[in-house]
Amino acid sequence: MLYSDKVLEHFSNPHNVGEIPDANGVGEVGNAKCGDIMKMYLKIQDGVITDAKFKTFGCGAAIATSSMATDMIKGSTIEDALKLSNQAVVDALDGLPASKIHCSVLAEQAVKAALADYYQRQGVDPKPILGDLPDGDACHMH
Amino acid sequence: MNEMLNKKRFVYADNAATTQISEEVFQTMLPWLRENGYGNPSSIYELGRRAGFAIEDARKKVADALGAQPNEIYFTGCGSESDNWAIKGVAHKLAAKGKKHIITSAFEHHAVLHTCAALEKEGFEVTYLPVGPLGLLDPKQVADAIRPDTALVTIMYANNEIGTIQPIPEIGAICRERGVLFHTDAVQAVGNVPINVKEQQIDLLSLSGHKLHAPKGVGALYIKKGIIFPNLIDGGEQERGRRAGTENVASIIALGRAIELACADIPQKIAKVTPMRNRIIDALLELPMSRLNGDREKRLMGNANLSFVGAEGEALLLGLDMMGVCASSGSACTTGSLDPSHVLLSLGLCHEVAHGSLRLTISDWTTEEDVDYIIQAVKTVVERTRNMSPLWEDLQTGKKTVPFSR
Numbered sequence: 001m002l003y004s005d006k007v008l009e010h011f012s013n014p015h016n017v018g019e020i021p022d023a024n025g026v027g028e029v030g031n032a033k034c035g036d037i038m039k040m041y042l043k044i045q046d047g048v049i050t051d052a053k054f055k056t057f058g059c060g061a062a063i064a065t066s067s068m069a070t071d072m073i074k075g076s077t078i079e080d081a082l083k084l085s086n087q088a089v090v091d092a093l094d095g096l097p098a099s100k101i102h103c104s105v106l107a108e109q110a111v112k113a114a115l116a117d118y119y120q121r122q123g124v125d126p127k128p129i130l131g132d133l134p135d136g137d138a139c140h141m142h
Numbered sequence: 143m144n145e146m147l148n149k150k151r152f153v154y155a156d157n158a159a160t161t162q163i164s165e166e167v168f169q170t171m172l173p174w175l176r177e178n179g180y181g182n183p184s185s186i187y188e189l190g191r192r193a194g195f196a197i198e199d200a201r202k203k204v205a206d207a208l209g210a211q212p213n214e215i216y217f218t219g220c221g222s223e224s225d226n227w228a229i230k231g232v233a234h235k236l237a238a239k240g241k242k243h244i245i246t247s248a249f250e251h252h253a254v255l256h257t258c259a260a261l262e263k264e265g266f267e268v269t270y271l272p273v274g275p276l277g278l279l280d281p282k283q284v285a286d287a288i289r290p291d292t293a294l295v296t297i298m299y300a301n302n303e304i305g306t307i308q309p310i311p312e313i314g315a316i317c318r319e320r321g322v323l324f325h326t327d328a329v330q331a332v333g334n335v336p337i338n339v340k341e342q343q344i345d346l347l348s349l350s351g352h353k354l355h356a357p358k359g360v361g362a363l364y365i366k367k368g369i370i371f372p373n374l375i376d377g378g379e380q381e382r383g384r385r386a387g388t389e390n391v392a393s394i395i396a397l398g399r400a401i402e403l404a405c406a407d408i409p410q411k412i413a414k415v416t417p418m419r420n421r422i423i424d425a426l427l428e429l430p431m432s433r434l435n436g437d438r439e440k441r442l443m444g445n446a447n448l449s450f451v452g453a454e455g456e457a458l459l460l461g462l463d464m465m466g467v468c469a470s471s472g473s474a475c476t477t478g479s480l481d482p483s484h485v486l487l488s489l490g491l492c493h494e495v496a497h498g499s500l501r502l503t504i505s506d507w508t509t510e511e512d513v514d515y516i517i518q519a520v521k522t523v524v525e526r527t528r529n530m531s532p533l534w535e536d537l538q539t540g541k542k543t544v545p546f547s548r
């Protein structure tokens with residue numbers, strides 16, 4: 001398994017690990033059966049993500065993509081965070097092995113799930129904004 | 143973790159994956175790569191003859207280690223080739239007599255399982271015996287599965303992931319009595335378990351050099367005298383016309399020396415390595431929600447395979463690598479598929495537990511200090527990995543539960 005130095009760096013010293021006690025957007029994707037769970041905590045004030053943290057059960061790529069994705073959305077507006085694609089996370093990590101691309105998809109979904117939770121807490125239906133979020137019970141090959 | 147990194151040490155605990163070529167084996171093989179040793183054994187002149195004699199000497203050493211005759215040993219390119227040749231060879235030979243049924247176990251190495259799957263596509267029928275929660279077959283399962291059209295029973299001597307040692311002599315006796323050929327993939331067992339193909343009634347046995355401190359790219363197949371089946375590799379007259387290709391002279395000679403050394407002192411090695419292995423198992427079972435995979439007693443001396451629920455295997459391996467410890471896992475991420483190891487699932491483990499598996503395989507090269515370091519490093523890495531795991535958090539708070547088995 002050939003990981004880039006960037007992936008290994010984010011695995012060794014992951015950024016933003018932990019929880020945010022007063023988070024106002026929390027999302028969890030993946031499941032234990034598949035071997036990947038990502039839980040993302042967001043603190044959003046005035047439409048800006050002021051803090052983002054994660055907890056991940058998964059492989060090196062799952063941890064590295066969680067670390068990178070939280071880095072990328074921290075300080076950005078909700079609108080920009082909604083645009084975060086898995087490919088952008090892959091690029092920022094100098095690439096991922098083909099069998100690990102699904103980890104970046106999971107990271108993108110974790111951000112979206114946390115934003116959906118935020119909208120729900122605001123009394124806004126997230127569906128028109130985010131569309132259908134994936135079914136967490138099946139192991140998908142992305 | 144940082145504290146550990148400061149006193150970092152390199153510990154190789156993946157001897158079931160491969161081993162380092164030993165100094166003695168290395169020195170034995172070196173002359174056969176250049177100068178007076180590079181001749182083609184098929185050549186008539188002295189340079190070639192010399193290589194030919196050295197190969198025959200290596201063949202005798204392999205035969206002696208297995209209790210076989212030299213003319214029953216065939217050198218191959220690897221253990222996988224030996225498995226392919228034995229299984230496909232017997233299957234194709236006996237298909238002509240209407241015997242198109244093969245018996246194997248659910249947790250064989252892929253070299254056996256995928257070979258059986260290839261034969262299924264050709265119309266053969268394969269029975270995959272379940273192995274039970276401890277990873278051990280009952281010889282009676284084999285006896286019950288044998289049919290009039292059974293061509294071959296192929297059961298591994300010891301499992302590569304969990305190290306469980308199968309009742310090979312008992313299975314051998316059953317097969318001999320019922321007139322069914324018996325092959326065993328002994329890649330993990332040679333040098334770890336005393337093997338005698340005559341006493342244990344084994345008809346075909348695969349082995350590999352690089353698990354015994356010989357180089358990669360050389361293996362052997364023992365074929366009991368009188369068993370004839372088609373070649374896998376046709377061509378020249380090497381290996382008495384049964385396995386073509388110019389011999390890998392230096393590696394074959396290395397294998398001869400390596401197997402001689404590996405089988406010389408098996409009881410002493412068992413006496414030395416088993417307590418170290420047990421020390422690792424006992425220390426790591428102190429971690430909450432951990433389990434040993436596979437039977438504890440009928441197990442290769444150097445194998446410790448444990449699951450740590452709430453931690454993912456590949457993350458454990460990368461964390462251990464940062465600390466200088468080489469190990470292995472059966473998590474989906476390391477199998478390159480979505481499913482964790484078929485071996486762990488065959489024990490009835492649920493996916494969540496299989497994803498958190500870690501295989502440590504030590505050898506007689508491992509020191510007590512290495513063992514201390516392995517234990518400390520694994521404990522540190524499991525804790526670190528669990529600390530960032532939402533699954534572990536949910537297990538702690540009781541929000542989720544994970545059964546150990548399905």
